[in-house]
Amino acid sequence: MKRLLLLLLPLLLEAAPAARAQTAPAPTAAADPSRITLVIHGGAGTITRQNMTPEKERAYTEALNQALQAGYTVLQRGGTALDAVEATVRVMEDSPLFNAGKGAVFTHDGRNELDAAVMDGQTLKAGAVAGVTVVRNPISAARAVMEKSEHVLLTGTGAEQFAREKGLTIVEPGYFYTEARYQQLQKALASEKGAVPDQLNTPTKTTPAAPVPTKTKTKTKAGKPQGYAEPPIFTEGRKYGTVGAVALDQYGNLAAATSTGGMTNKRYGRVGDAPIIGAGTYADNQTCAVSCTGWGEYFIRVGVARDVAARMEYGRQPLAAAAQATLDKVAQLGGDGGLIGLDRQGNITMPFNSEGMYRGYIKANGQTEVLIYK
Template sequence: MRNIFLLLTAFLFYSNVSPAQKTTKGNYVLVIHGGAGTILKSKMTPEKEAAYRAALQKALETGYAALQSGKSSVDAVEATIHVLEDDPHFNAGKGAVFTHDGRNELDAAIMDGKTLSAGAVAGVRTIRNPISAARAVMEKSEHVLLTGAGADQFAKEAGLEIVDPSYFFTQDRWDNLQQALKEDSIKAKKNSGSNEDPTPYDTSETILTQNNKYGITNVDNKFGTVGCAALDLYGNLAAGTSTGGMTNKKYGRVGDSPLIGAGTYANNNTVAVSCTGWGEYFIRCTVAYDLSAMMEYKKMSVKDAGKAVIDKVAKLGGNGGLIALDKNGNMTMPFNTEGMYRGAVTRDGKIEIYFYNN
């Protein structure tokens, strides 16, 4: 009777533990994210869920294959993010959102935990895979961050695939911009006191946020930034992040993704981190480096440090999430939104994929 009771107790315990918690610690080699935000099962169609799952699965399989073949963590991060940049479901590469002026301006960063070398690009418009441009900056230039037309030119000279800006057009992202512009127009009419029906795309008047500041507040229901953290066979960590930024962004706005220490960081002594969310808050909290510093100086676990930095973001009023993989193969995926597209693969090839906050 006692044995039956013990078995029942164990069954009930594991039934209330999330799949991520069931997996043995220290067994991960690759972790990815595809954005955090209002991701609810009640609003997810079976077809859409299947498409996201397939994309994350392909990305994890690609990165795992690279690691298993003996390639470096940097190679695995680049290859993994390529898959996500080429998939229009995510706000990176092909699926990048549009700026206020109707353009796609992309950002990316990559960091090698072994050498602390890093590279990043921001505001690029013609590079098919910005993560490769970030790697080229890291390996083929004297700099860490290149921006705009100069970064595009550098990528061309470095031999990367260059595309016409129209390559990044997707109808869904364009429709999202039109809705944002319409909302801008409504705000402008209200600010001017006009009773006229707003012209959908009349944004000639300067729009101030509710805090009476220039720019835009975050109105995205989800963040589609993609990222990857990897641990290779030689014990080296790497992290990378790629994004299209925020819909309707203005004034050449750049978020946390291409900023080393804010949205991306890797150090063999501690952890590899990639963030997704409301970039302004991740910048102010220097989230990625702060997580590493907590582990290095306060001897916190990756899980505890991850929770602590996301709590800091939340306290300031920001939202989003991150993935982190430490030097021992322990990982965490904290977020403070309704969900986050995320996944991981273990040393023996077991793939885990999660969407929701449960």
């Protein structure tokens, strides 16, 4: 028996490296700067030329281009897709034009409750926060959840405590106050009081008390928070102002990020699709990266972001066909909105079934396109 083992030992040792090689993770792809791509959206809805002035159109176009350049700079310098989508979304969170971060809409109670999610296509790791009220950049909090905790989704005060412990920027709730968003809430409450049907929320029979906007304790004579700059009032119609980004870096990795303030006049701690992995946000190097914007309840029910990836993975559908088929399912249920998608070959899709969607992309050569209408 011992003789037999001695004879077999060299063969076993020779086979061991081959066995280890089969289970070892695939090496990172060689860098190829020519494949970097970034796609963004700033919300979908009844966005039409008739409701858009040249000044408003220019403001949105400039903001979208600024966001694209922020992410593109990261990719050009060798940064990861994850770094790029976070940088891109932070720019839109800091702008009062979009329903995310600074420009978030108000809840029924006069608060700004923010949701965000991020996902790494290389590892399938993901992080998300929901219902936060004092975190300046929820997308960074979502990334911290992914990288600095064993969880995927944190909510409310727990998410805020986590953000504080991880050293993220915390602000007074009044930081998120904008007059335009507050007036949107007042219109929604007036509509509710008159029992006028609202497409976004079911009217109640009672008359709600008018909420008081949360502001910082330090105020100017005009009563606005110190340093407050009034943005132009954008009344382009009903709009889902979620923002998002998907990116492909020079190493062949995909990532997706989404951030939102939710729906005007939302109640009861409502959470939409944006922070739900597989509904509003998803990324997988084997298929695609997706970020959605639309009527969240329908996007959750369809599992839009994951459904696009699954159609590619199991049905071998190309990105554009998979995205359109999934969005058609949303429409069949009565929902509307759109999405942005990007696959590992750098193919882009930006379908929507609403009147318009703020969207754009930038390629490795710097070619940029920003679009608003159909």
